[in-house]
Amino acid sequence: MHQLRSRLGARLFARVAGPEGPARRERIHGRPGPRWFPEGAAIRQVHGDASMFVGGVRALLLQSLHPLAMAGVAAHSGFKGDPWGRLQRTSHFLAVTTFGTAEDAEAMVGRIRAVHETVRGTAPDGRPYAASDPHLLRWVHVAEIDSFLCAHQRYGASALDAAGRDRYVAETARVAEALGVVSPPRSHDELCASIEAYRPELAATDAAREAARFILLTPPLAVPARVPYAAIAAAAVALLPPWAREPLALPYLPRAEAVLARPAGHLVTRGIRWAMAPPA
Numbered sequence: 001m002h003q004l005r006s007r008l009g010a011r012l013f014a015r016v017a018g019p020e021g022p023a024r025r026e027r028i029h030g031r032p033g034p035r036w037f038p039e040g041a042a043i044r045q046v047h048g049d050a051s052m053f054v055g056g057v058r059a060l061l062l063q064s065l066h067p068l069a070m071a072g073v074a075a076h077s078g079f080k081g082d083p084w085g086r087l088q089r090t091s092h093f094l095a096v097t098t099f100g101t102a103e104d105a106e107a108m109v110g111r112i113r114a115v116h117e118t119v120r121g122t123a124p125d126g127r128p129y130a131a132s133d134p135h136l137l138r139w140v141h142v143a144e145i146d147s148f149l150c151a152h153q154r155y156g157a158s159a160l161d162a163a164g165r166d167r168y169v170a171e172t173a174r175v176a177e178a179l180g181v182v183s184p185p186r187s188h189d190e191l192c193a194s195i196e197a198y199r200p201e202l203a204a205t206d207a208a209r210e211a212a213r214f215i216l217l218t219p220p221l222a223v224p225a226r227v228p229y230a231a232i233a234a235a236a237v238a239l240l241p242p243w244a245r246e247p248l249a250l251p252y253l254p255r256a257e258a259v260l261a262r263p264a265g266h267l268v269t270r271g272i273r274w275a276m277a278p279p280a
Contacts, residue, residue, distance in 0.1 A: 054265055
C-alpha cells in the first residue's frame with residue numbers, strides 16, 4: 001500500500017509540477033527567508049489542498065466567459081498545444097507566491113507582469129485587449145479565487161468559517177495587487193459582489209465553448225486517468241452557478257449532481273489527498 005501511494009503521488013506531482021518539480025519544491029519550502037504568508041494562513045490552507053484540482057477546472061471555465069480574457073488565452077496561451085505546460089506554470093506561480101520566500105514571490109510576479117505586457121491583440125468582435133489591463137486582471141483574479149474557495153468549501157479537508165473566508169480573500173488580494181489588479185476584493189461579500197458586477201460583460205464565444213469541450217471532454221490523458229479526471233470535471237461543472245453554465249451549454253442537473261457528481265468529487269479529492277500526503 002505504501003508503494004502504491006508513493007507511485008500515485010509521484011505521478012500526480014510530476015503531472016502538475018513537471019520535470020523541475022522536485023527542485024522547485026525544495027526551493028519553495030526549504031529556502032530560508034520571510035514569506036508573504038505565515039504558517040496557518042488561510043491561503044496556505046486552500047492552495048495546499050487537493051480541492052484545487054476541482055477549483056482549477058472551474059476557474060478555467062468561469063474565466064473563459066469574459067470575451068476579452070478568452071481572446072487573449074486563445075491567441076497567446078497555447079492551452080491546447082501545451083495544456084500540461086500551462087498547468088505546471090500556473091501551479092508553480094501559486095506555489096511560489098503562497099509558500100515561497102518573499103524574494104522569490106516578488107521575482108515571480110515580476111516575470112508574470114513582463115509576460116502580460118507582451119500579450120495584447122484584437123478580439124474577434126473587434127475590441128482590443130491587453131493582459132496587463134487592470135480590469136481584465138481583476139476578472140481573472142476574482143474568477144480564480146472564487147473557484148478555489150468554492151471547491152475548498154465543498155471538497156477541502158476542512159472548510160473555512162466566515163472569518164476564514166474573509167481572510168482568504170484578503171490574503172489573495174496581496175498577490176493580486178502585486179500583479180497589477182486595482183482594488184481587489186478583501187472579503188467574501190466583496191468577492192461575491194465583484195463577480196456579480198462583471199456579469200453584464202460575460203458571454204460565451206466560440207472560443208470559450210471550444211475551450212470547455214477541450215477541458216471537459218478531450219483532455220490529453222492516458223486511459224487510466226480518464227475516470228478520475230471525469231470525476232474532477234463533473235465536480236467542477238457542478239460548482240458553477242446556472243448563469244455560467246447556460247452560455248457554455250453545460251447541463252444543470254441538480255439531482256444527478258447530488259447523487260453522482262458530488263460523491264465522485266469527494267472520492268477523487270480524498271484519493272489525491274491520500275496519494276500526495278507527505279510520508280508519516
